[in-house]
Amino acid sequence: DTGVSQDPRHKITKRGQNVTFRCDPISEHNRLYWYRQTLGQGPEFLTYFQNEAQLEKSRLLSDRFSAERPKGSFSTLEIQRTEQGDSAMYLCAGGRGRETYGYTFGSGTRLTVV
Amino acid sequence: DAKTTQPNSMESNEEEPVHLPCNHSTISGTDYIHWYRQLPSQGPEYVIHGLTSNVNNRMASLAIAEDRKSSTLILHRATLRDAAVYYCILRAANTGNQFYFGTGTSLTVIP
Numbered sequence: 001d002t003g004v005s006q007d008p009r010h011k012i013t014k015r016g017q018n019v020t021f022r023c024d025p026i027s028e029h030n031r032l033y034w035y036r037q038t039l040g041q042g043p044e045f046l047t048y049f050q051n052e053a054q055l056e057k058s059r060l061l062s063d064r065f066s067a068e069r070p071k072g073s074f075s076t077l078e079i080q081r082t083e084q085g086d087s088a089m090y091l092c093a094g095g096r097g098r099e100t101y102g103y104t105f106g107s108g109t110r111l112t113v114v
Numbered sequence: 115d116a117k118t119t120q121p122n123s124m125e126s127n128e129e130e131p132v133h134l135p136c137n138h139s140t141i142s143g144t145d146y147i148h149w150y151r152q153l154p155s156q157g158p159e160y161v162i163h164g165l166t167s168n169v170n171n172r173m174a175s176l177a178i179a180e181d182r183k184s185s186t187l188i189l190h191r192a193t194l195r196d197a198a199v200y201y202c203i204l205r206a207a208n209t210g211n212q213f214y215f216g217t218g219t220s221l222t223v224i225p
Contacts, residue, residue: 033212042201042215091157102148102160
C-alpha cells in the first residue's frame with residue numbers, strides 16, 4: 001500500500017469515448033500531481049494542485065484533458081474524445097509541498113485506446 | 115526544465131554494491147537532487163534526496179559532488195528486487211516543485 005490509490009488500474013476504451021480516472025492521496029498530501037508515461041519513457045508532468053487549486057498545467061495537457069481536485073482531497077483526470085495517442089500510463093503522486101519530502105506515487109492507470 | 119544525464123543501462127551482480135551516476139551540470143543553488151526508482155508495472159518509488167551533504171537511508175546512500183554538478187546513488191548490496199529504472203531528478207525549491215523525469219538508468223541485477 002503506497003498510500004496513493006488510483007482507480008481503475010486498467011481501462012480500455014474506444015477512440016472518441018470519454019474516460020475519467022481517480023486518484024486518492026493520503027490526507028497529508030496537500031499537493032497532488034498527474035503524470036503520463038509512455039512505454040520506455042520517463043513520466044511526463046501534466047498538472048498539479050495545491051489543495052483544491054490547480055496551479056500549473058503542462059502544454060501536454062490539451063483542451064481535451066481536464067483535472068479537478070474538489071475540496072483538496074481526491075482528484076479526477078478526464079480525457080474527452082480519446083485518441084490512440086492518449087494510450088499511456090497515467091500516474092498520480094501526492095506530496096506535502098516541501099522540497100524536503102519525497103512524493104508518493106500511485107500504481108497508475110493504464111489506458112488503452114482502441 | 116532542469117536537466118540530468120544518466121547512463122541508459124547498467125548491470126550489477128547480486129550482493130555487490132552498485133554506483134549509479136548522474137550529471138546535473140546546470141543545477142542551481144536551490145535545486146534538491148532526488149532519486150526515484152520504478153519497478154515494472156508500478157509507479158515510481160522515492161529512494162532518497164539531498165541538497166549538499168551526502169545522505170544515507172535504509173534504501174541507499176547519496177553521494178553529492180562538492181560542486182553539486184554530479185551525484186551518485188549507491189546501493190550497498192544489490193538484490194534482484196533492486197532491478198528497476200532509476201531516475202535522478204532535480205527539484206527546484208522555489209517553484210511549483212513539480213519535477214521532470216528523464217529516461218533514467220535501467221539496472222539489471224545478475225544472480
